[in-house]
Amino acid sequence: MHELSLVEALCKELLQQGQEQGWARVTRIALRVGEMRQVVPDVLLFCFDVASKGTILEGAVLDIVPVPLLWTCRECGNVWPGDAACALCPNCGAVRTELQEGAELEIDFVEVEDFGESPEEATKECRSCQDW
Amino acid sequence: MPRLVNIRRSVFEEDRRNAEAVREELGRRGVLLVNLIGSPGAGKTTLLEATLRKNTERPETRRFRCAVIEGDVATSRDAERIAALGVPSVQINTEGGCHLEAHLVRKALGALPLGEVDLLFVENVGNLVCPAEFDLGEDFKVAVSSVPEGDDKPLKYPHLFHLVRAVILTKTDLAPYVRFSPERFWGDVENLNPSARRFLVDSIQGDGLEEWLSGLDEWLEEKRRR
Structure with a gap:
């Protein structure tokens, strides 16, 4: 269940940004998830539903964009898509290899609504500033 | 109308800042931070006890000054086991959390005599999954896996085993009794x-501890040379 830990970090990061930038609501989140993270999308979505309740993230569509593994060899420069079980360079057999892509857990972009856009938010805004 | 905001930022941004702060402070002081990760019952605390005891048997010039941060869901039992050896230790209780995070380690540093420490171990919460995801500001992670857990752990938890600088196989004395x-x-x-370094350790009899300590010697020296 590391999905819940990941979702908590995701929510914390976005709620902080939302507060700093004054978002009223987040409607969509594009999240790049590397294959090495072993995330189960359904579990991630379920955790997100639970963790986002009562926040500006509630009801947002969470788009999980999988990022396949891509290795690079630091000896011969070979780049290959591979599976998690083998980090040896298939070209030269070198052990000095690096995971170039596939460890991501990155918020790519979000779709947000600002205050004053939806009718109920507009009312809320005006009530709070009492300038009707 | 909703508008698009580009973020292009890791989910762990806040964590990363805390991890960098830990790394910066320990870098300045030349303290090596080792993050030990393994399942519950893999023998992490026993390995630490054995390591600390073995360390005191070394000639004084080669002895590390150690400290330990213990992460557990509940209880301070592990920190008490370490403190009983006369080694400064701090217990962090995550109260349900399945892993440690950098802000907790950053706070714990304040409770340790860092000016008198060469080697700081973090014993993470027993779990092979979540702790691998979080950077605590360590120099490197070490996977601790025991013989009775089975030989399939690396393949089942590839993220952890891919990230670590060393793998320690513990309870090697049980090999004749399990498959x-x-x-x-x-x-x-x-x-x-x-490129991961490999160690085979029987913490009870002490086999393999000298090799593990020699590895730590090299890593500390390498860090202080930089």
Whole structure:
């Protein structure tokens, strides 16, 4: 269940940004998830539903964009898509290899609504500033 | 209308800042931070106890000054076991949390005499999954896996075994009693992380501890040379 830990970090990061930038609501989140993270999308979505309740993230569509593994060899420069079980360079057999892509857990972009856009938010805004 | 905001930022941004702060402080002081990760019952605390005891048997010039941060869901039992050896230790209780995070480690540093420490161990919460995801500001992670857990752990938890600088196989004395293929275990480690250092340790009898301490010697020296 590391999905819940990941979702908590995701929510914390976005709620902080939302507060700093004054978002009223987040409607969509594009999240790049590397294959090495072993995330189960359904579990991630379920955790997100639970963790986002009562926040500006509630009801947002969470788009999980999988990022396949891509290795690079630091000896011969070979780049290959591979599976998690083998980090040896298939070209030269070198052990000095690096995971170039596939460890991501990155918020790519979000779709947000600002205050004053939806009718109920507009009312809320005006009530709070009492300038009707 | 909703508008698009580009973020292009890791989910762990706040964590990263805390981890960098830990790394910066320990870098300045020349303290090596080792993050030990393994399942509950893999023998992490016993390995630490054995390491600390073995360390006191070394000639004074080669002895590390150690400290330990213990992460557990509940209880301070592990920190008490370490404190009983006269080693400064701090217990962090995550109260349900399945891993440590950098802000907790950053706070714990304040409770340790860092000016008198060469080697700081973090014993993470027993779990092979979540702790691998979080950077605590460590110099490197170490996977601790025991013989009775089975030889399939590297392949089942590739993210952890891919990230670590070393793999310690503990409870090697139990090998005659359980089905465990060293070839399969180390073969998978080799494939996942060809440059990881490997150690075989029997913490009770003390086998393999000297090699592990020598590895720590090299890593500390390497850090202080930089």
